[in-house]
Amino acid sequence: MKMGIVGLPNVGKSTLFNAITKAGAESANYPFCTIEPNVGIVAVPDERLNKLAEMYKPEKVTPTTIEFVDIAGLVKGASKGEGLGNKFLSHIREVDAIVHVVRCFEDSNIVHVEGSVDPVRDVETIEMELILADMEVLERRIDRTRKMLKSGDKKYQVELDIYERIMKTFEEGKPVRSMSFSEEEKKIVDQLFLLTSKPVLYAANVSEDDINSDKPNPLVEKLVNYAKNEGSEVMVICAKIEEEIAQLDDEEKAEFLKELGLSESGLDRLIKASYRLLGLISFLTAGPQEVRAWTIVKGTKAPQAAGKIHSDFEKGFIRAEVVAYDDLIKAGSYTIAKEKGLVRSEGKDYVMQDGDVTLFRFNV
């Protein structure tokens, strides 16, 4: 699963991306690999792994990860191919969701491309480019569907109606994301792979002073109101501080956060929020060799979850022995949890839950 970081130039994208790659490089437990300079992989923070590690004393602890792609180069006119426009748009097509970094910090030394700091205008500028790109795709589709309609097949009329509804929304300057569809309609809409259908998380990049202040930042408030209208979340971060935090080891990081009066780094919050936005949950495996978290999409059933570990686990799936993380911790050990009847035996139709500590039984 991939998150794409977008935003106008000079809003703090690279700073945030640096924080992500540094944090990734610092997490020694993950066999870290740099795929491309603009792709960073970070561990998804999960306190449960530490608790399980205390219980199992494993040789290694492996968190699950999430990928971030720094998509630079969006300027006004990108949909018309200006700047790195086209490349930018094709990169967005490949991600599952978007982190839209918005400048909410004033700093006279750092030029704003539009001459002033105005988060909502900035968001609308980017949104407009994405909408224009989507309109082009949709126009072609509408033309084609009109031709197909001549065959008399009713399904084309159904499609055309939906496309025209979307076009109207675009003309109002709104993304597909802001519309609601029935399950059936959604299938048709998904086929269009529109950029503005991807879920968005706004990262309000505030100054070092603002992140510590209780005073509401009016720029952030404007952005929050805007986001509310389309049902998106806003996260307040200070990219610059995140970049510093990412270079610290765990102990120093805890100390630094305490000094700032924060319980969690902004990056950790961002990663968790991205995970939620993508509809992901983790199941856990625990043993003397390894305690590990695995990513699945909400709603995944036991055999497919087993398949994340190894395809043989899925093919030969017999059952899953599952104990909820909280139950296991309360019991104090797997043996006691079992004695108390807290370890369930689940079959192939079991829908995995977040935090299920799982042992798969399978035929080889």
Ligand code: GDP
């Ligand atoms: P990008 O063009 O969106 O990738 O922006 P950069 O990450 O390169 O940031 C542009 C400039 O803004 C750099 O000089 C950063 O140091 C600065 N910057 C980024 N985040 C912050 C922040 O939270 N506070 C302040 N004061 N400056 C920041």
